[in-house]
Amino acid sequence: MKLLKNLLILGLLVLSVSAISAQAKIGYVNSQDLLADLPEVKQAQANLKSLEQQLQKKGQGMVETLQKKYADLQRKEQQGLLAPKELQAQAAKLKEEEQKLGQFQQEMQDQLLKKQQELMAPVIDKIKNAIAQVAKENGYTYILDNAAGVVLYGEPSLDVSAQVKAKLK
Numbered sequence: 001m002k003l004l005k006n007l008l009i010l011g012l013l014v015l016s017v018s019a020i021s022a023q024a025k026i027g028y029v030n031s032q033d034l035l036a037d038l039p040e041v042k043q044a045q046a047n048l049k050s051l052e053q054q055l056q057k058k059g060q061g062m063v064e065t066l067q068k069k070y071a072d073l074q075r076k077e078q079q080g081l082l083a084p085k086e087l088q089a090q091a092a093k094l095k096e097e098e099q100k101l102g103q104f105q106q107e108m109q110d111q112l113l114k115k116q117q118e119l120m121a122p123v124i125d126k127i128k129n130a131i132a133q134v135a136k137e138n139g140y141t142y143i144l145d146n147a148a149g150v151v152l153y154g155e156p157s158l159d160v161s162a163q164v165k166a167k168l169k
Contacts, residue, residue: 031147
């Protein structure tokens with residue numbers, strides 16, 4: 001009797017899951033294609049490139065200055081112009097500058113990442129809004145991203161990328 005009751009519950013559960021999944025309409029997009037076509041993305045990439053070049057130029061100047069100081073210290077050491085304690089002190093200062101250079105490089109990467117996120121946030125929101133509009137207008141329950149590897153197979157007729165691109169223009 002208990003077995004029959006459990007089978008009945010299991011059967012009802014399977015039927016309800018089937019009914020729910022039959023009602024779901026799923027589409028997919030390729031977000032990388034959507035991003036590639038937007039002029040805002042190209043502008044953001046240009047801005048990032050410019051910032052990266054500025055920061056690299058500053059970093060390169062710091063590297064060159066440090067290299068000159070190391071060469072000068074080495075020259076003074078070879079010529080015997082520095083006492084051992086003075087040599088140690090100046091070498092320690094150069095090590096500190098080297099650490100500051102490493103910090104600058106890390107800060108540079110952080111700054112670039114932050115700027116990328118700042119520039120791309122409105123673009124991502126624009127794409128999400130366009131996807132939401134297409135989903136609502138066409139009765140989609142879910143829109144998946146093919147570029148993220150979420151869709152292992154997709155019927156081409158369910159690809160709504162063209163509709164989303166139209167909304168973005």
